[in-house]
Amino acid sequence: MVSLQLLTNPKTSPLYCHTFSPKTLKNKPRTLTVNSLLQYNRKPQLAGEAPRVVVITSGKGGVGKTTTAANISLSLARLGFSVVAIDADVGLRNLDLLLGLENRVNYTVFEILNGDCRLDQALVRDKRWSNFELLCISKPRSKLPIGFGAKALVWLVDALKGREEGTPDFVLIDCPAGIDAGFITAISPANEAVLVTTPDITSLRDADRVTGLLECDGIRDIKMIVNRVRTDMIKGEDMMSVLDVQEMLGLPLLGVIPEDTEVIRSTNRGHPLVLNRPPALAGLAFEQAAWRLVEQDSMKAVMMEEEPKKRGFFSLFGG
């Protein structure tokens, strides 16, 4: 977060490596990758071709995939992009709970395949942000043939491209835990992946395995979000640092999300963290990760907590 602040102030940052002005951005073609800076007073420019189909996966359960999917998708909607979030967990559905839309899910992909409803009838439009829609794969206790789900998801993404409202800018797929049929279903239509991990060895091992599977399936654009970071534990060397995680996985950093109790409260309320006023630290980090996702950028520096400087007597006089 602070690295971005430094990057906006070229005089102070030794890490500042790229300067640009909004005017030069307008002349650049849309499909080129943009190395840009986070700036508060401009909208991020979409890099790559629409729709950008991104799968959010981790391998290990409980690291924050669904929270990341909910917050990043709403951040993208707030930035003005049309977003369709797909909960690809066949048996266990959670994304609607985090978004507070659980009472509005009437039809799922299961009903679409059976012909009981159309695709636009199964999409749940968020009343807070009209450019955000949710699609759930199935209701609990419903059966979907293994292997068929992957095709169905590919057809769905293809149908979303050709709908009357226009192609969505982003299709975010919340992948279930594991590397089973649900994982295979979720990654089928994806072009990019966001790997969510925590700085502990079990999560890292699973993340490495998932990264290998994604690369085998042809997904090369994989970025990493390190979740539940405790800078105090990193300072005390009780937790791996973000740079250690990056060294182990070898993936570019999309975001670093600090541990925040507001995550649980927002889950209970069905109100995503990024909508908090005043914003929580984790919410700010999610917003910045969404910004980088739009512009296909990655973090250039991370924050490491240090001991505060001991002030001498003369510091009282402004020294």
Add this chain to the structure above:
Amino acid sequence: MTTTASIWTLHFHSSSFPIPILSSEVRFRRYLEFACNCKNCTSRSTLRKFIVRAVSSDDDKRLRDEVIVNNSSKDNAAKTQQNPVAMFQESISSLPLLVFKTGKYSGVSFTVGLCIVATLLIIVVKGYAARKSRHNRPGSVADLVRRGQLRSDRRGISTPLKYEDPFNNPMVKVSKSNSSVEMCGKVYRLAPVTLTEEEQSVHQKRRSRAYQWKRPTMFLKEGESVPPDVDPDTVRWIPANHPFATTSSDIDEDLAQNNVYQKHGVPFRIQAEHEALQRKLEALQNEQKLNKLVIDPAAARDFERPLKSHLKSGDQVEQSTSNPKSSPNPPKSDRAHNSCEQTNL
């Protein structure tokens, strides 16, 4: 006050009115009646009566200064002293009276002062609240400052932005000498990311060697044989007790694909129900006149949505179409009774 006045008057008179002090005796007689109890000063409330008489031995001039101060003493002790030391002691002992008198009047002034301070405080608080509400008024220039469109220091709005602008937050202090940042009471150092392109490719090669995986395209149950032209790495074996899986496809793939791409028209189930309802209405209209159309409970049950599958609803449609023919029409009195019930509802 009277006591004070009395004392000072006494002095005043002695100084302002030159009393010719003759060599002859001057008798200065003063009658003092006052309670002199140094231990019970607070209970004392006295007014003194001084009778001062200066008597000159010269018979030609007689000056008589009388300063009369009424003395009403509550205490019983009374002293008459002519000794200067005793007079001094008396003057000292009279001081608590002065304190008591000033205390009486200081209570009033204290109350007045308190009211003035309270009024000033209320005015200051109201002014502050008004100034704050002026800045928080929706659509005011303060909103432009908050959004970062206007600089706050130009307008003299000194409240620092705490949360609205995370990228230009004055609460975050960036050190110019080293890459450290002070934020939320903690100091952070910026560590640059050191991952290079070469290191990324090394990791990718490592993973490609470690994880050999092909996407499964064939899902088989236990006991089924692998087709000869299928890559064995793409075959997935499904356990028989898998809770949410079935290998036999109950869904026609082509039909499912058509359903996914369906943009217009009513979905199949809703269309089928609508057509069944239309048939029922037409059948009823053929038998009854439109102006005497009454919904009797027996027919209303036929309009209920079938809860189970479409096939069963089709059976019910057939039964309802056959029932009106077999059952006789209800008598006119019953029809009227039913219509009254319906209007009441």
